[in-house]
Amino acid sequence: EAGVTQSPTHLIKTRGQQATLRCSPISGHTSVYWYQQALGLGLQFLLWYDEGEERNRGNFPPRFSGRQFPNYSSELNVNALELEDSALYLCASSPRVTGNEQFFGPGTRLTVL
Amino acid sequence: AQSVTQPDIHITVSEGASLELRCNYSYGATPYLFWYVQSPGQGLQLLLKYFSGDTLVQGIKGFEAEFKRSQSSFNLRKPSVHWSDAAEYFCAVVISGTYKYIFGTGTRLKVLA
Incomplete structure (x- = not known):
């Protein structure tokens, strides 16, 4: 069974540009979660999608947005990039069963210059 | 508000030594x-x-x-650490009846040869 995949592995952008990160969940998982892991800050919850709808978002500005497609894959968009957006962005998937663990992808390393 | 605390940011142990990583959560019911x-x-x-x-x-x-309800703790242990255990460890909780995951800030483990 294939795990959670993310693309690209690395992404280098400059300030003010837009970044698009992609995530494919494990087959059968309807929930996708996005996290930002900046150096020394642990995992910060960004967004949760389930069945194509945004269910919850963390304490991030609106320039962080995303969507979930009918096949449950997901896209995270970051507009007007700032230097502090440089981080590892992790995607996780889970079946929508309360208490189930999340399965993580390898992450996308975003560097903003 | 619900929270997860990992009080040790860094821990260093010698290979072969025992390990305990601490995790405490703040929530009324068992997550x-x-x-x-x-x-x-x-x-x-x-x-x-x-x-x-x-x-x-x-x-x-x-x-x-080991889960200890009276202490709201869920500490991780290993009797004999191997060099390959060097990594960052995260404790997480899911509130019963919800899909909200809360992660601790992590403990970085260093293993001395």
């Missing part, structure tokens, strides 16, 4: 509890989880954790 491990530049891998029942939980790679 679902997890420990994840993250190797450098990688996603998170589930080590073990507690939902109910026996309060001593066995996981992969020789790890175990």
Whole structure:
């Protein structure tokens, strides 16, 4: 069974540009979660999608947005990039069963210059 | 508000020594509890989880954790650490009846040869 995949592995952008990160969940998982892991800050919850709808978002500005497609894959968009957006962005998937663990992808390393 | 505390940011142990990583949560009822491990530049891998029942939980790679309701703790232990255990460890909770995951800030483990 294939795990959670993310693309690209690395992404280098400059300030003010837009970044698009992609995530494919494990087959059968309807929930996708996005996290930002900046150096020394642990995992910060960004967004949760389930069945194509945004269910919850963390304490991030609106320039962080995303969507979930009918096949449950997901896209995270970051507009007007700032230097502090440089981080590892992790995607996780889970079946929508309360208490189930999340399965993580390898992450996308975003560097903003 | 619900929270997860990992009081030790860094821990250094010698190879072969025992290990205990602390995790405390703040929540009125018993949540679902997890420990994840993250190797450098990688996603998170589930080590073990507690939902109910026996309060001593066995996981992969020789790890175990004990849930103590009276202390709101879920500490991770390993009797003999291997150099390959050097990584960052995250405790997480899911509030019963919700899909909200809360992660601790992580403990970085260094293993001395």
